[in-house]
Amino acid sequence: MMSSVNDIVAERDRARLPHAPTRTVRWAIMSPVDGVGVDRDRPKGHRHRVGTAIRVTLVVIGWLVVAVLALVALLRWVAWDSLQPLVVLDDLTLIVYLPAWLVVVGASIGRCWWLVSAAALVVVAQLVFVAPELLAAAPVPAWTRHAPTLTVFDANIDKSVHFEVGYQDAIRRSRPDVVAMEEFTPPALQSMIASGVLRAFPYRCAAPTYGATGFLLASRERLTGCQVHTVPWNDEQAAYMVQATLWFAGRPIAVRVVHTLAPFPAYWREWKAALAAVNRSVRASGTGHMLMVGDFNATWGNGGFVALLHDGLTDGAAARGHALQMTWPNGAVVPPFVRIDHVMTGAHLAVTSIAAGPGFGSDHRYLFAAVAVQP
Numbered sequence: 046m047m048s049s050v051n052d053i054v055a056e057r058d059r060a061r062l063p064h065a066p067t068r069t070v071r072w073a074i075m076s077p078v079d080g081v082g083v084d085r086d087r088p089k090g091h092r093h094r095v096g097t098a099i100r101v102t103l104v105v106i107g108w109l110v111v112a113v114l115a116l117v118a119l120l121r122w123v124a125w126d127s128l129q130p131l132v133v134l135d136d137l138t139l140i141v142y143l144p145a146w147l148v149v150v151g152a153s154i155g156r157c158w159w160l161v162s163a164a165a166l167v168v169v170a171q172l173v174f175v176a177p178e179l180l181a182a183a184p185v186p187a188w189t190r191h192a193p194t195l196t197v198f199d200a201n202i203d204k205s206v207h208f209e210v211g212y213q214d215a216i217r218r219s220r221p222d223v224v225a226m227e228e229f230t231p232p233a234l235q236s237m238i239a240s241g242v243l244r245a246f247p248y249r250c251a252a253p254t255y256g257a258t259g260f261l262l263a264s265r266e267r268l269t270g271c272q273v274h275t276v277p278w279n280d281e282q283a284a285y286m287v288q289a290t291l292w293f294a295g296r297p298i299a300v301r302v303v304h305t306l307a308p309f310p311a312y313w314r315e316w317k318a319a320l321a322a323v324n325r326s327v328r329a330s331g332t333g334h335m336l337m338v339g340d341f342n343a344t345w346g347n348g349g350f351v352a353l354l355h356d357g358l359t360d361g362a363a364a365r366g367h368a369l370q371m372t373w374p375n376g377a378v379v380p381p382f383v384r385i386d387h388v389m390t391g392a393h394l395a396v397t398s399i400a401a402g403p404g405f406g407s408d409h410r411y412l413f414a415a416v417a418v419q420p
Contacts, residue, residue, distance in 0.1 A: 104157055107148045111163045114145050118170040125348045129313040136308065138346030139178075139369075140382055142171035178345040182366035186395050189417035193294040194397065195222040195266075197388060200404065200411035201304065201340040204228045204257060208237040211405030216242055219413050222265050223291065227304035227340045228407075229259035237261075250289045258284040262302050267292040276322060278306070278315045285319035286326070291336070294418055298394070299330055303339035316342060320349030324356060332357035332391035336416060340386050340409060353389065361388040361396025361414055372412065375404040386412055393419040 117134050126132045134141050145167035152160040198221035200212060205228075216224060224246060226233075231253045237243050246263035250271035253259040262268065271289045275282035285305050291298040305319040306312045320343060327335070337358060343350040345363070354360065362370050362384065371381030381401075386409055388396055399414040 100155060103151065104155070104160060107152055107157070107160050107164070110144050110148055111160065111167055114142055114167045115163070115170075117141065118167060118174075121170075121174065121346075126317065129308060129310050132308040132313055132316070132347065135346040135348075136342075136344050136385070137383060138171070138174050138344065142167060142174075145171070174346065178360075178363050178368045181360065181363035181368065183364055185365070185397050186417075188419055189395050189397050192417040192419055194415050194417045195291075195293050197221055197223045197225065197336070197338060197414045197416060198411065199225040199227075199302075199338040199386065199388065199414075201227040201386065201407055201409040202229060202233060203404070203407035203409065204230055204255075204259075205406050206230055206232040206236075207406070208233045208240060208242075209405035209407075210240075211403075212411070213237075213240050213242045215402060215405075215411065215413075220245075221413065222293070223300070223336075224261070224263045225302045225338050226261035227259075227302065228257050229253045229261045230255055231259075233259075234261065250287050252284055252287055254284070257306065258304070260284060260287040260302055260304065262287055262289055262300065264291055268300075274322065274326070276315055276318045278312060283315060283319075285315075286323060286339075288326070294420075296334060296418060298418065299335045299391075301326065301335065301337040301339075303337060303341055305340075305342045307342045317349060320347070320352075324349065324352045327353060327356045327358065333393050334418070335389075335391035336394055337389040338387065338412070338414075342385050344384055357392060358389040359391075359395070361390060361399050361416075365396060365399055367399060370399070370401050372401055372410045374408045375410055381410060386410070388412055388414040388416070390416060395419075 120131055121135060124131060126135055145164045148164040149161055149168060152164060196219065198216055198219060202212065234251060234253045243263060246265055248264045248266065248268040250262040250268055251260070252273045253261065260273070268289045268291055271287065273284050274286040274288065275284050283306065286301055286303045288299065288301045291300045303323055305316045308316040335358065341350060345351060362368060371384050372386040373381055373383050375381070388399055390396055395417050397415045397417050399412060401410040401412055404410050
């Protein structure tokens, strides 16, 4: 009985007590270093600051990219190939401006419209530069259907001391009328003779050297007037071209095999002088029945190469719609990204087909082309 009374009293006292205020417990992350509580809301602000910093950094990088490429484009107009770095950049016109395309996309996503506009101007400049090459494709001339055709095999063998079996097989398989080689060495010549592959080419204009300036021009048809052209280099004379007259289908064809030194800092002036000399040779002899092949170490982005086009030569690969058929490097490690090996023809010749094949022991791909000769 007493227990029941006590329970009733206790219940009454509890009812008289004021209700305790509701408390909101805020969870905190305690720093293991100093024990200071960090509010859970703070990381949101931190993430915002990090995101802003990243965005600002990307915008700054974008502007730097656009500024550099805009300067390169400007110098293309006002100082074309006038300095060694510009020569290399102009050589790579097809790819050097590609970062501007990425800036256009990224800035558009980030709604940085001024940056989009600036990058778009660089993109437009690149399109202006590359349009002539990409738009050079044309139908094969109608006269080639009934014209005699000669085939040409051209390769830079990269100073190889052996004539690689791969080249021997490619020549035997393709059976070209003319074989042209650059960076051709005396051991490569001996190796080529020993292989028997030269027996099918009794007419030759050979100038092998131990270095990057050796040449071979070999033909099934008669060759006359073999000459080697040189430019001064380090108190020596460096060959940059061999020329001869090829007698084919009763007509003389002026053949030039070209290899200019690469436009590296040590000899970019020799590169420029060699291209200028090739240009003078073309103007002096005319381009009507001319066939010019080789490793020019130049593209449509270089003034010296464009001068040859203006003189009346046609770039066979571009004319047949293969402007992106890159020839260097060979592709063993890095895919080919520049086209510096060419087959060019005068007004009375036309490349009807052209293909690039893998080089053997070389950093260049070889070219095989069919060339029609106007009757």
